[in-house]
């Protein structure tokens with residue numbers, strides 16, 4: 001469960017570059033819900049994910065994750081609750097460590113001690129089995145450095161890592177945007193599978209309106225640091241991209257000219 005209440009965050013406060021990125025943003029996400037997040041450039045999407053993961057601290061407002069107030073906790077103290085997959089396949093994993101070492105780090109999140117050698121052997125089988133399900137041949141490459149993998153392979157391993165760690169929240173920041181269409185489809189299907197199988201509460205930022213409607217059960221749109229609309233259930237079913245655009249226009253009384261909203 002995520003509850004973000006009246007989040008305010010201004011970058012460069014008191015300087016000529018003062019920039020209010022979150023302006024009283026509120027959003028509640030129930031356990032197991034999969035929400036897609038859209039909005040034009042600079043709407044505050046990444047800042048929202050950064051605030052939820054603790055990458056940035058909000059000026060005011062409250063963030064609760066699974067009944068715990070995490071508003072003032074730094075990233076590493078939320079890591080057992082919040083996992084994240086970034087747009088850049090190079091972010092989020094350690095390229096100098098092996099696949100196995102990266103996956104072990106994911107499992108260790110939230111544990112007080114490291115993994116003993118007996119435990120390591122037990123987990124090795126689990127890693128192999130999980131990797132085999134990807135059908136990318138990675139189950140035989142546990143000892144390979146992460147840096148040797150392609151972008152799609154790395155995103156797939158990042159998602160597996162999120163499924164192995166104990167976090168209930170999965171934040172996806174345009175995590176398929178840097179991939180070719182076929183690989184993006186594969187990673188998106190894997191995402192849906194992991195969210196469902198591991199009952200993650202997920203927020204996925206995307207610039208593709210089509211993807212936003214195809215995936216998940218709810219779509220929110222941000223504009224100027226606020227949620228301007230929030231659709232789910234019957235209202236969302238059968239919606240097409242042009243419907244979403246006109247909803248946005250109606251809500252804001254604006255004509256949507258930002259091409260980034262039209263992608264997909």
Ligand SMILES: Nc1ncnc2c1ncn2[C@@H]1O[C@H](COP(=O)(O)OP(=O)(O)OP(=O)(O)O)[C@@H](O)[C@H]1O
Pocket residue numbers: 011012019020021039040041042043044045046047048
């Ligand atoms: N670290 C920072 N320092 C100063 N300003 C920032 C910082 N991070 C974000 N901003 C500003 O905050 C606003 C919201 O940015 P954010 O990255 O959250 O938008 P976004 O919706 O993710 O946009 P995009 O789709 O282009 O990635 C923008 O005006 C951006 O320039």
